């Protein structure tokens with residue numbers, strides 16, 4: 001989970017429209033939030049990912065649900081309130097269900113900094129405080145099948161790519177050709193691009209990357225060789241902001 005900025009509001013979501021849709025929900029129980037442009041706007045905010053588990057909501061097998069942070073059963077007047085809507089996968093939305101976030105607060109990725117409340121150990125989220133613990137339990141973020149295994153898979157893939165980068169570094173150190181230098185820079189760029197806020201499971205990838213001795217050693221040696229460039233440095237810095 002990473003912090004997400006709510007930096008836009010859909011133009012079509014006018015106060016008149018919100019009021020009419022809310023009244024419709026209260027009277028008839030209609031799923032008034034089930035609108036393509038509203039879903040697209042939410043997906044834009046999260047780069048196409050679930051706001052809780054960071055899975056890819058644009059994959060064919062998945063589809064996005066509009067999640068109401070303050071649940072719609074207890075807060076019917078907030079069903080169309082922009083600040084109350086999150087893009088979520090079916091699993092996270094279903095797990096959270098009608099949980100009352102006022103009496104038992106959970107992390108709101110649009111308002112809180114997840115790393116204040118959560119950390120990652122061996123592909124499982126660990127809580128730093130009560131809000132973190134409630135979030136893990138309510139959203140079921142340590143579900144073995146859908147969450148922990150997925151984090152393991154992306155972590156494993158990342159580790160393999162880091163090993164490949166180490167081999168490329170050794171080849172470069174053997175013979176400092178332009179070709180070998182470029183191949184090394186490219187793979188480091190690929191690794192870092194997996195750890196940016198646009199990437200799926202970016203919090204997991206960033207945490208693994210920044211705790212990898214191999215990665216940090218490659219970076220150190222690239223600096224010594226004068227081939228750690230400003231693009232890599234910026235990507236490295238930005239990924240550091242997502243660490244849990």
Ligand SMILES: [Zn+2]
Nearest residue numbers: 050053089092
């Ligand atoms: Zn999810």
